[in-house]
Amino acid sequence: MSGLTVALDAMGGDFGPQVTVPASVQALLQYPELKVILFGDQSAITSQLSLLNQSEHPRISIVHCEHVIGNDTRPSQALRRSQGSSMRMALEAVAAGQADACVSAGNTGALMALSRFILKLLPGVDRPALVSAIPTRTDNKTWLLDLGANVSCDADTLFQFAVMGAVLAEQGLPHSPRVALLNIGEEEIKGNDLVKRCSEMLTESPDINYVGYLEGDQLYSGQADVIVCDGFVGNVSLKTSEGVANLFINQFKQAISRNPLKQLIAKWLFSDLFDRLKRLNPDQYNGASLLGLRGIVVKSHGSADTTAFANAIGEAVHEVKRQVPTKISDRLEEVLLERHY
Amino acid sequence: MSGLTVALDAMGGDFGPQVTVPASVQALLQYPELKVILFGDQSAITSQLSLLNQSEHPRISIVHCEHVIGNDTRPSQALRRSQGSSMRMALEAVAAGQADACVSAGNTGALMALSRFILKLLPGVDRPALVSAIPTRTDNKTWLLDLGANVSCDADTLFQFAVMGAVLAEQGLPHSPRVALLNIGEEEIKGNDLVKRCSEMLTESPDINYVGYLEGDQLYSGQADVIVCDGFVGNVSLKTSEGVANLFINQFKQAISRNPLKQLIAKWLFSDLFDRLKRLNPDQYNGASLLGLRGIVVKSHGSADTTAFANAIGEAVHEVKRQVPTKISDRLEEVLLERHY
Numbered sequence: 001m002s003g004l005t006v007a008l009d010a011m012g013g014d015f016g017p018q019v020t021v022p023a024s025v026q027a028l029l030q031y032p033e034l035k036v037i038l039f040g041d042q043s044a045i046t047s048q049l050s051l052l053n054q055s056e057h058p059r060i061s062i063v064h065c066e067h068v069i070g071n072d073t074r075p076s077q078a079l080r081r082s083q084g085s086s087m088r089m090a091l092e093a094v095a096a097g098q099a100d101a102c103v104s105a106g107n108t109g110a111l112m113a114l115s116r117f118i119l120k121l122l123p124g125v126d127r128p129a130l131v132s133a134i135p136t137r138t139d140n141k142t143w144l145l146d147l148g149a150n151v152s153c154d155a156d157t158l159f160q161f162a163v164m165g166a167v168l169a170e171q172g173l174p175h176s177p178r179v180a181l182l183n184i185g186e187e188e189i190k191g192n193d194l195v196k197r198c199s200e201m202l203t204e205s206p207d208i209n210y211v212g213y214l215e216g217d218q219l220y221s222g223q224a225d226v227i228v229c230d231g232f233v234g235n236v237s238l239k240t241s242e243g244v245a246n247l248f249i250n251q252f253k254q255a256i257s258r259n260p261l262k263q264l265i266a267k268w269l270f271s272d273l274f275d276r277l278k279r280l281n282p283d284q285y286n287g288a289s290l291l292g293l294r295g296i297v298v299k300s301h302g303s304a305d306t307t308a309f310a311n312a313i314g315e316a317v318h319e320v321k322r323q324v325p326t327k328i329s330d331r332l333e334e335v336l337l338e339r340h341y
Numbered sequence: 342m343s344g345l346t347v348a349l350d351a352m353g354g355d356f357g358p359q360v361t362v363p364a365s366v367q368a369l370l371q372y373p374e375l376k377v378i379l380f381g382d383q384s385a386i387t388s389q390l391s392l393l394n395q396s397e398h399p400r401i402s403i404v405h406c407e408h409v410i411g412n413d414t415r416p417s418q419a420l421r422r423s424q425g426s427s428m429r430m431a432l433e434a435v436a437a438g439q440a441d442a443c444v445s446a447g448n449t450g451a452l453m454a455l456s457r458f459i460l461k462l463l464p465g466v467d468r469p470a471l472v473s474a475i476p477t478r479t480d481n482k483t484w485l486l487d488l489g490a491n492v493s494c495d496a497d498t499l500f501q502f503a504v505m506g507a508v509l510a511e512q513g514l515p516h517s518p519r520v521a522l523l524n525i526g527e528e529e530i531k532g533n534d535l536v537k538r539c540s541e542m543l544t545e546s547p548d549i550n551y552v553g554y555l556e557g558d559q560l561y562s563g564q565a566d567v568i569v570c571d572g573f574v575g576n577v578s579l580k581t582s583e584g585v586a587n588l589f590i591n592q593f594k595q596a597i598s599r600n601p602l603k604q605l606i607a608k609w610l611f612s613d614l615f616d617r618l619k620r621l622n623p624d625q626y627n628g629a630s631l632l633g634l635r636g637i638v639v640k641s642h643g644s645a646d647t648t649a650f651a652n653a654i655g656e657a658v659h660e661v662k663r664q665v666p667t668k669i670s671d672r673l674e675e676v677l678l679e680r681h682y
Contacts, residue, residue, distance in 0.1 A: 137587075137588055184492065184576040184577060192492040216583070217580040217583040218584065220587075220588045231525070232533060233574055236578050237557065239557025242557070242558040243561045243582075244589075245585060247477075250478050266610070270597075
């Protein structure tokens, strides 16, 4: 494979170049074919590079940007006043074919709005989706979408999410990705009309390995490779998981905080456990991908550290190698043709 | 206070009389004013009572029932074919004024449908809600509703949930219950239209201490006393919490499973932690209440043990003492009058 180029919003996230620059260097070590373009404040970036003795890295280039989109900028404002910002210029590099993917830890709403505006939707896609891999009890990963790109959607949109999620999940799987719909089990007609209608559509699609409904307590069970829901439910669900994880860690700390001996023993007992727990906040660890666009965009968690941001760059590299947008477009066409004939 | 009577569906749940009978005896010890009526198979109940040497308990009576509603009975079937079942007869005892509340660990969908059919809705209530207290980092509890009684609802319904939740939450609080709406933060106009409209209604109601939106990761933060959402979101959120808790416990066990010494030390060091973790599945611990009905109904978790089922009976006792349905009805009338004038 010839070189591939990732455009990085070097200013995004809670730490900006302090994290994005060392993460780039880390990713370049890992992927010898990778080039990165750092979009952001030239002097902040170069000073980070010289701290790392990488001022002359042959696979790093810098594009100076005057502006940064703030974390509280609303998407509509971002659309109007983002000219010259690091996030927008990174996306424009992808649209212009100068880069193969964009990675940003910046404002999620702005990134979604700008991505859609600059890169445009793939044919057959009504709305882009935000997707992330969550860990499971069986040590596989499960892709959950949508995570908040859309607060309300119809059955067709959910169906498109299922197809897009399956394309992302199929890599490395020995079987066709098992696709499930997130639902609840209490009501007479299980779940709402939206979910029911999408379930019928998935049942009728021979190319999708649809395994039916899953409930919230089965999210982390490894019973599906792709779990589909609307953005409101997905966002609440992912953030609830984060809340419970924090509650656990908090209770754990409380249980040992007053006793140094307990602390020492806990470290010995559970050192590998703590590492695992850190990965329970999946988008912190891996980033979340925007699917359905004519280009690859990975959103890293705002508070990502160097390793997490490097992982998000890695996710972008994998999606470029697999040509995910083309695959999604082809698959949607196939599935929709099947539905119509 | 004179005696109060709770009608128990003795056959509901995974263990039936094996759990419900000892739990009743436990609750009777705790509440000297309590009487219970056990609805179910007479011989199964009496054999459990004699095992406990309580065959002649002066505050226990038994009503024999021929049928039990199965866990996979659909609510519509339950409505048609539930005559003479333990769940239905327990609810009928409440409707007839022979009991002050009903507690069941049986089929949730059937219990919701039958409760509404037999007890009827309070005036001003469009839909009943299922509510449970969740634990928080600050050791307070937060009441979350709806947990799945309604898969879709409008802003008025959410508003009614807020009022009903506040009535339940206010006991023992030194301040007016802080009411929040569960929402997501990604979209331009934060959240969907439904949540936005309800937020406006709550803002305009001087009698409700509305504190705004919370996101999923703040569910367990203790920042609100009542958190309101629709039943689909609430159910997914609560079950997701259960899934994450199980994932944690599973990882814990894995971390120590291959080493008996580690296991021993972990038990010695962290016994209180494990107790806390068990309570993270809140409706397992306390039961969930159905609000908005002309009577008190508490749903215990199907897999509840004796302590958990006794706690659900305790919840029913508290609601009877506080006359929760009357309070809800009065409060709704006040708040709605305020809105109209």
